[in-house]
Amino acid sequence: MIIIPVMRIHSSCGSQPLCRGSQRLAALLLAAVMTCFISVSCSSNSESTNSSVPAGDCPEQPIQVVVSVDQWGDIVEQLAGDCATVTTVIESSKVDPHDYEPTTGDAAKFTDAELVVVNGMDYDPWATKIVATLNPEPPVVDAGKVAGLSDGENPHVWYGPDYVFEFASAVTAELSKLSPKAAEYFTAQADSWNTSMQPYRDEIASIKASYSGSTYAATESVLDYMAVALGLKDVTPAGFAAAAANETDPSPGDVASFGKLIKAGTADVLIYNVQTVGALPEQIRSAADQVKVPTVEVTETVALGATSFEQWQVEQLEALSAALKASL
Known part of the structure; x- marks a missing residue:
């Protein structure tokens, strides 16, 4: 209970300077007390921000999670x-x-992690190395391991539709294990996320129904898992693809083979990773432009401006669908 004191000013004061001062003082005191009454910070019963209490709709304290890359970060x-x-x-x-080379600031982000999420498959080895320095080591969800893939295989796991849903199930299970009281909450979140992914499923089904059997060549294997799901055929020269995967320069023969298949129209579309820049990828794209082979731009991490994983993926799938249609 707050008692608001009121200073009474007698009318006999008139306009005397001393009385005018008293009036001003009373007004200021009243304003200050009313401000204190309204403001939570002035109340003796006010609560300060405390990370150890439930937040929002969560029934208990939020878990601290660190994710290496945003392909998975948005889903998490x-x-x-x-x-x-x-x-x-x-x-x-x-x-x-x-x-990528992590900074000391990046390493510090892992200090209080209760769960770490990585892509694995030697894609983000810096993250697993940081985790190994922690004591105790937090549990890790490794997307590559969840998918049943091995080191040395294509690490772009998030482009495999089945792998994405398997990953989501693994994350939900681990979150529920770490915070049992929130298990029902996590199940509801997973259901909501699955619903939001319906346009993604629909676009995949549409492309597969319309363009299965179409061919593509790629400057890097970033989209390969998705291409398999869509029923597309990869005609990228094997030597060129292997060099790109190993981050080495392809042989002159492999480069020549790539140029020939583009000019011959063997590939219906060119898949171009905009995050792998250099003279050679640009040369291949230029060759495709000259013979009007449609180019589909893709990114490894969530594209600038995309608000979610599903929006990013659907927009790329729509671009691929348009390119395949243009190639007919």
Whole structure:
């Protein structure tokens, strides 16, 4: 209970300077007390921000989660909702994750992690190395391992539709294990996320129904898992693809073979990773433009301007569909 004192000013004061001062003082005191009454910060019963209490719709304290790359970070955020604070290290499509070198600030983000999410498959080895220095080591969800893939295989796991849904199930299970009281909440979040992914499923089904058997060549294997799901045929020269995967220069013969298949129209579309820049990819794209082979731009990390994983993927699938249609 707050008692508001009132200073009474007698009318006999008139306009005397001393009385005018008393009136001003009373007004200021009243304003200050009313401000205190309204403001939560002035109340003796006010609550300060405390990360150890439930947040939003979460029934208990949020889990601290660190994700290496934003391909998975956005999905984890949607699955965790209010029941986790998610920190994603690489969040820019201008960065090539293959060449990324973490800073001391990046390493510090892992200090309080209760769960770490990585792509694995030697795509983000810096993240697993940081985890190995922690004591105790937090549990890790490795997308490559969840998918049943091995080191040395194509690491672009997030482009495999089945792998994406398997990953989401694994994350939900781990979150529920770490925070049992929030298990029902995490299940509801997963259901909501699955619903939001319906346009993604629909676009995949549409492309497969209309363009299965179409061919493509790629400057890098980033879209290969998705291409398999769509029923597309990869005609990229094997030597060129292997060199790109190993981050080495392809042989002159492989480059020549790529140029020939583009000029011959063997590939219906060219898949171009905009995050892998250089004279050679640009040369191949230029060759495709000259013979009017449609080019589809893709990114490894979530594209600039995309608000979610599903929006990013659907927009790329729509671009691929348009390119395949133009190639007919």
